[in-house]
Amino acid sequence: MHNPSPALDWLDAAAADRRARHLHRELRPRAASDGVIDLASNDYLGLGTHPEVVQGAIDATHRFGAGATGSRLVTGTTADHLALESELAAFTGHTSGLAFSSGYTANLGAVVALSGKGSLIVSDGGSHASLVDACRLSRADVVVVPRGDAAAVERALRGRSVERALVVTDSVYSADGDLAPLVALHAACERHGAVLLVDEAHGLGVRGAGGRGLVDEVGLTRHENVVVTATLSKALGAQGGVVLGSERVRDHLIDTARTFIFDTGLAPASVGAARAALAVLRREPERAARVLEVAEHLAAVTGADRPSSAVVSVILGDAERAYAASVRCAELGLRVGCFRPPSVPEGTARLRLTARADISGADLDAASDVLTRVLTEHGSGVADSALAGAAAAAEVRA
Known part of the structure; x- marks a missing residue:
């Protein structure tokens, strides 16, 4: 039992303030099966407990063990990781993919590696916290525009004084499910030589033909200046993240994305589950x-x-x-x-x-x-x- 330290007394005041504003959070463990109807989870396709998906996790664990054992550049890459990346890229219409340990780390890795000091990031005001944090870590100049405001994005790109620019947005805004104006955002990027990074966390498995995502639905997958991130923990019912794009984007991330280089690779069970879930989705669009x-x-x-x-x-x-x-x-x-x-x-x-x-x-x-x-x-x-x-x-x- 730790003795209370006056150095942390400010935590009590902060906690009291949150409680007064009804913003206190608590962890509530759920049972494996409690009979409650679930409209809170992000398991949109119901694949998290699908027998084939569970078996995919079990089989991968038997082959490779409980953990990845190291970073992707050391011992953390298996043949299953490479297969998952290829399958996800083919499904969504991209050239290549790179798996990360979570959707959060995929966003951090991709945004920071594709920006940096001496570049501009234009961040949609409705972006997920992982994109917001990535912007803060990037050391780039960051302009936040109102949610879904393509005209504001255009103005920010037109008025920049640096050469490289990256526009970041969710495809489906996580709090209310609205769609971002991807076509208009990409048009602004095309006119001003910028890259559009789209987080498909809530689009993959739901939007597009057979769940291929909103980027595919609006016809943007053929453009190299469109980079997609996604999580495997929502519609695919597993765990992990992925960045989808061109081969040279993938190569750049392998060399420079810190959340890829210095993080332990995605666990084999999650890889096996995600591959099995994708197979079910292909069969049952x-x-x-x-x-x-x-x-x-x-x-x-x-x-x-x-x-x-x-x-x-x-x-x-x-x-x-x-x-x-x-x-x-x-x-x-x-x-x-x-x-x-x-x-x-x-x-x-x-x-x-x-x-x-x-x-x-x-x-x-x-x-x-x-x-x-x-x-x-x-x-x-x-x-x-x-x-x-x-x-x-x-x-x-x-």
């Missing part, structure tokens, strides 16, 4: 369409805007109200996400629902009943929209 159908149903039930992805955002405004609503959902057997500042702007705390391709019709009906009840109790004006949308939801029920 209808899973991607099913996610959007379920999302439409949830939006209709809650009165939320029609979704463009797996994410359905039900804004309640007040952090205390959103938290209370999420707790009530859990009491009634439904697990939902609760996004509060700093994850979202002040005054926009929300329930974040994530559609799943594998949810049954009975569970979807049960979840709908819980949401309608909870929003009536906690949702203020949202409840009226939810009740009005309940009838319309029947049209998209599975």
Whole structure:
């Protein structure tokens, strides 16, 4: 037991402030099977527990052991790593891929390696925290523009005084599921000699033909100045990250990306699981369409805007109200996400629902009943929209 140190007394004041603003977080371990309907996880395609995916992890562990044993440049690369990279690149329409230990480290590695001192990064205001942190670490000049504002990106690129420029954005904004204007952003990059880096964390497996992602859907994969990052821990139900692009981008990252060079390689189990999940998605492309159908149903039930992805955002405004609503959902057997500042702007705390391709019709009906009840109790004006949308939801029920 550590003796309290006055050097850390400031932590108590900081914790008290967070509690007063209803921003305190707690870890709540989930059971392997607790009977709760899950609309909080990012396992969009329901592949995290798919028998073939689990078996893929087991088989890889038997072949290579529990861990990668070293960095990718020493002992951490197996034949399975290279196969996964090739398969992901082929699936998404890119020339090559490079696997990282997480989507977070993929973003850090790619952004820092493709920018640096003497370059400009134009960062979309809706970018994920990993892209924000990457910008801070890059030592580049950073301009943050309003979310989805292609005109602001154009102005920043036009007015730069440095030669190299990188534009970074999510393809699907994680908090509300809206789509970034990738075509307009790329057009600005083309006009001003910049690279567009797109995080497909919430696009892979959901958008595009058979889940190939929004970049593929809008026809940008053939451009070398488009680099894609993605996570393997959402739609593919595994763990890890990947950067997709040209061979010379891959070569550059192998030589310079610090989160690749100095991090232990992705564990064999995660590689095997991701490969198996990708195989299932190739065989069952209808899973991607099913996610959007379920999302439409949830939006209709809650009165939320029609979704463009797996994410359905039900804004309640007040952090205390959103938290209370999420707790009530859990009491009634439904697990939902609760996004509060700093994850979202002040005054926009929300329930974040994530559609799943594998949810049954009975569970979807049960979840709908819980949401309608909870929003009536906690949702203020949202409840009226939810009740009005309940009838319309029947049209998209599975």
